[in-house]
Amino acid sequence: MIELLPEQADDWWEVEALYDLCFAPGREALSSYRLRDDVPQVEGLSQVARDEQGILAGAIRFWPVMVGPHPALLLGPVAIHPTHQGEGLGGSLIRDSLAKAQETGWKRCMLVGDEPYYSRFGFTKLEGVEMPPPTNPNRVLGFDLCDGAWDGVRGQVNRWQAMERP
Ligand SMILES: CC(C)(COP(=O)(O)OP(=O)(O)OC[C@H]1O[C@@H](n2cnc3c(N)ncnc32)[C@H](O)[C@@H]1OP(=O)(O)O)[C@@H](O)C(=O)NCCC(=O)NCCS
Numbered sequence: 001m002i003e004l005l006p007e008q009a010d011d012w013w014e015v016e017a018l019y020d021l022c023f024a025p026g027r028e029a030l031s032s033y034r035l036r037d038d039v040p041q042v043e044g045l046s047q048v049a050r051d052e053q054g055i056l057a058g059a060i061r062f063w064p065v066m067v068g069p070h071p072a073l074l075l076g077p078v079a080i081h082p083t084h085q086g087e088g089l090g091g092s093l094i095r096d097s098l099a100k101a102q103e104t105g106w107k108r109c110m111l112v113g114d115e116p117y118y119s120r121f122g123f124t125k126l127e128g129v130e131m132p133p134p135t136n137p138n139r140v141l142g143f144d145l146c147d148g149a150w151d152g153v154r155g156q157v158n159r160w161q162a163m164e165r166p
Pocket of ligand 1: 022023078079080081084085086087088089090091092112113114116117
């Protein structure tokens, strides 16, 4: 039995260790991390998955970003411990978090990732949305949290600026 819980401040280093295990060394050199530096993650949307003994099985994080003048959620990193991969947990974390994002009024979500995996949740390639280089544009994917949320939304993805959201 796996439980999904909002990430708490005390979870931070445990989640970092999981990401270090699941991703190639140097993950923090990725351009997407420059959008996260010194910006608080989105409280309540970042989640951890724990088994009945409290052991961390997976985690998903979200940061707010700006696409031109438009607020968006940046999904990721998401990772599942190797002993739990392929059990549907990644899908559960993604679907549950997207539902919460919708409930809390966010309009659009984006990520940099594998289209063959994320297309099953409804993510599609974004045209004209430019992540800081070097990013493969084919891996820049978006999801509408309300109808037409990405219509006409183009431009550079920048760090979050404090403003009324979303
Ligand atoms: C990618 C990841 C989050 C998926 O979580 P998961 O719980 O293992 O995945 P699920 O059980 O929800 O889904 C499994 C399905 O996704 C597929 N899948 C997993 N990773 C995939 C990828 N990179 N590309 C395409 N399909 C992928 C599996 O083949 C499987 O397909 P099936 O349903 O047809 O059998 C997890 O495998 C992981 O942590 N990987 C290492 C870190 C990582 O790559 N994170 C994503 C960064 S973009």
